[in-house]
Amino acid sequence: MVQTFTGSSSIAQSSTGLSVRSILLDLAARSALYRISGKLDAGPSYLSEGWCTRTHPLIVLSDGIREDVEMLARRCREAGDDARHSPIFTLIEHQHAYAEAYERGRRVALEELTPRAIRDGIGRSNTLTWNGWVIEVTGECETDDDYGMPCWTSVVDVTIQGSxxxxxxxxxxxxxxxxxxxxxxxGKSFEGDDALAVDDPYAESHAEALSDGAESAHDADNADGGACGYVC
Structure with a gap:
């Protein structure tokens, strides 16, 4: 019999005594309940009180599933396991939240440094190491997208261990x-095919300008002895 939890804290508090399979079965059952309930009740309209306060039963159920999925991802990463190998995983909601939580901050030692390895790693928010170097996503900053609309983008710090x-x-x-x-x-440009799609011309020049601005901000803050205010 599958033990059913009604809130996100229940699984988090009981996870030490539960196997990954048991947690997945619970999440699959609650995900099925969420999908069935969604067919019977369309839920709150966008920006309604139930939506904004996150108090509508469907939203409470969805948020609880997401929190437990993220908890499961962190637990699996710490244990060197991965719930995505289980066929039960395909039945749960918020699979993207699992992937994001599992990869965020995960330390990956690169055997070979290439732009593709760098791009893929920082895209997943991994912490990359190579020959004493560390590449880490440390935050986000607000900028404009290709259409001039405000958006958020990652800030990446590159350091040498012990420096x-x-x-x-x-x-x-x-x-x-x-x-x-x-x-x-x-200290040199990459030679050969990087196997990466070409950036949009606007995005490419914009990224360079933002990086230059971030480096200038770091220099100014270091001179003042303060922390970089560029990272939000």
């Missing part, structure tokens, strides 16, 4: 940024 020097800061996770990080770490 007292301030990190080199790069903004965005596109192809050009990956190549800039590669040049910073190796």
């Amino acid at each position: 007292a020097d301030a990190p080199a800061t790069f903004v965005d996770t596109g192809r050009e940024t990956a190549h800039r990080i590669y040049r910073h770490m190796t």
Whole structure:
């Protein structure tokens, strides 16, 4: 018999005594309940009180599933396991939340440094290590997208382990940024096919300008002895 939990805290508090399979079965059952309930009740309209306060039963159920999915991802990462190998995983809601929580901050040692490895790693928010170097997504900053609309993009710090020097800061996770990080770490441009799609011309120049601005902000803050205010 599958033990059913009604809130996100129940699984989190009981997870030490539960197997990954048991948690997955519970999440699958609650996900099925969420899908069935959604067929019977369309839920609150966008920006209604139930939506904004997150108090509608469907939203409460969905939020609880998401929180437990993220908890499961962190537990699996710490144990060196991955619930995505189980066929039960395909039955749960918020699979993307599992992937994001599992990869966020996961330490990955690169055997070979390439722009593709850099781009893929920072795109997943991994912490990458290579020959004493560390590449880490440290936050986000607000910028404009290709259409001039406000959006958020990642801020990436590149450091050498044990060094007292301030990190080199790069903004965005596109192809050009990956190549800039590669040049910073190796002192040369990457040769050959990088197997990456070409950035939009506007995005490419915009990423370069943002990275230059981030580096300037770091320099100014280091001179003042303060923390970088560029990272939101």
